[in-house]
Amino acid sequence: MDKYTIIINILEKYKLKFNHERKKQILNYADPNELEYVLDYLINDLKISPRSIEKCPSVLYRKVSAVKNNYDFLKKNNLYSYTINNCLHILATEETTLKDTYEYVKKTFGEKYINDNTSILKVSKERIERIKKLYGQLLDIKTLLGVSASNRSIKEIGEIIKTCIAHKVKITSTIFKQSPQEVKKIIEYCEFKSIPITGSIFHKNKENLEKLVNYCEKNHIKISSSMYGCSVDNFDAIIKKCRENNITIAALVLRLNPTDIENIIDICDEQNIDISISMFRSTPEEMKRIIEVCNRLKVEVNESMFSKSSIEVEKIINICHSNNIDNITGSHFKKNSIELEKTIKMCEKYKIPKEGIVFYRTAEEVEEIIKICARENIPLQTSMFNRTPEETEEIIRIAKLNKFKISGGLFRNNSNNLKRIITIFKRSKIPFTPSATYRSPKEVKKIINICRNSNVKITPNIFSRTPQEVKKIIKLCRNNSLEITGSYFQKSPDNLENIIKLCKKNNIPIKKTMLFRTSDEIEDILEICKNYNVTPQDGMYKRTPQEVKEIIDICIEKGIKVKSSIFRKKPLDFKKVVDTCIKLDIPPTGSVYRRTVEEIEEIYKIHMDLLNSKPTPNTFNKKPSEVEKIIKLCLENDINITGTIYCKDAYELEDTINYIKNNFGKEYLIPQVIIEAKEHLQIIMTYLNGKNILKTIINSPGILRLTLTEIIDREVYVNELGEKMVTEDNKFNRVFGWSRKEYAKKKKELHENLGRKK
């Protein structure tokens, strides 16, 4: 058998299809004695898809030992974790070139750049050096390496750079896919059509670009930069498939052929997985392997897995399991397995939960962010892991400069956007709210304008919606005579509209707590109330319909009235609280549902130990440690403990008590005084002290419930009556005890009488 027949037979055996040109090259360059070994190694050992080999046939020209050596070199230097399917040409590189270039790039630019652009390893060190010498000052490192990896000659590179500078086009490596002449044509075409010039446009020559633009214009498809890498020929079939299956038309999808798309859809259907765009990063074969891994390791398939090879997915899952991570989510697949393991170790070192956005960062970045927080003396916010350490530091600086409290919301957006949003708030003379970082600066500006024009107060919740949604919600509220408050923006306009319709249908007013639920759930809750003959309570909507039913059942069983406050708890917790109250013989009402069973028992014990009496309902407003502090504070200062005292925090009470003791004396430490704000007491007590009538508040503290303005106003009225502020029985004049309505009425009468006399 001749060489060519052997090669063709081997290619057929592995089901590889090449066009005429590529087949000719394989027949010329491949060694028939090595070819089968190379294909066996690539397809069976490395699990590389035949389609990827079809795109990079040069790997078939090499001996299997050379391919293996290159693969081992990459693996040794931790480069194997990228998706090999996309970098087969690296395996086809000469071994010495691969190693020399690796060492050179690592030493000159840094290892990071090899991971970012692994294709550079196929380029000779000499070429990179030359391009760096000639054009290094015009290109950033990433672009320099991308240009070096291109097929352009040094002369062509120079011409392209010159054209870009002349037309003020940002130089990116993708531009060098095209010849200098083609680059010029593309730029001029884009300028003519007013198409923003991005690097990705240069995936196409001018003719194909024109074809794409015309196709999109004809079919009313919004062209986006991600489409430039796709072939128009398949578009019709792909778009039809997308529309049939409700898939967003995006570049990830458009780069595939219709058969692959169909296969991916079939796999998703078979496995009962929701189709998401990220699945189209993978190939059907790889998807199947990933699903097999998940089934074997009993892990739920997650769309983030499809950006990785099945080997990598398996490694990641095993790392998670060996580190006791049971809940494996998309975030665990953000980085490669090596990076994941490092980050997990970092989480253990600093006692951070091994889940969520911490995996958006490398281990070094996580540590750096933690150190920044320690240096700045601020608590770590999980959302900081959204940002790089440099960004985190910059945002902290911006927050400190503007005297904002450091909260998680500040790290939602990048520092540039944060600065712009803060400026928008300043210019609008509105206090900044971190929730605005949900939106882009442009959206924030629009939302503020919409609210201004509609005379709607700007509340944090508003920024959870887009400007269009804000407009719709305002209109919905106005059309239904609802006072517009922040809570309505918790829901999308469609959801809100459904709830409003439901309330109208059932002739019930819309309640803020309903916004926790969908309209279907609200309807179910109303049905449950009807069946149990129970009046719907506002608090019910905090729970699901099933939970509401269970709670009502417990109430019936235990003889407890169905009230709003009981729905603070889930059914099982509610039952436990009720049982505890019965056991301790305390009424199962009110703020007791704020507490856990353990807290209730602890508060009971504290109260009995310190006061030898059962706690009153208000006591459960506070956690046990607070209750203990408050009781001790009152006992130390000989203050009678009333229910309202538990409405204040211990530190506030202490601050107020100390102020009064130090400035006015212990005799003023009565409950009616100490529950008021210290700043208010400062003003009023100083004023009354100045008039030598402060002592009167011990007998009639009610005056403290008025503002200074009101006290002075009533003082004037008392003078007009010809009476004194303090009566003979050492209490404040009755005028200071009138309700505001009564006072307004009496004052009006007095002035009318005075007017008549004149």
Add this chain to the structure above:
Amino acid sequence: MKLDLDKIKEIYGEKIIYQLDDNIEELISNMKYLLHLGFDDVYDIVSLYPYMFIMDEDLFREKVDILINNLGVEYIEKLSLDTSLWEEVNG
């Protein structure tokens, strides 16, 4: 008519506003009860005794009932002329 939150904040501190919001169901229920009893200045009463209104509704009603029973038929007028009588409920 509305709750004068600025006044409430001035006298009792900022936290009371969050407490009122947190116990909004109790607040509304207790306000409704006073309206039902004939008080037409409920918002003012809230601004004088906000902590009273975040009490459990059954307990609130019980205490209010005791108070107005003690005051007699003219309870609205008496409470209007001496708001310190609400301390019986507030305490």
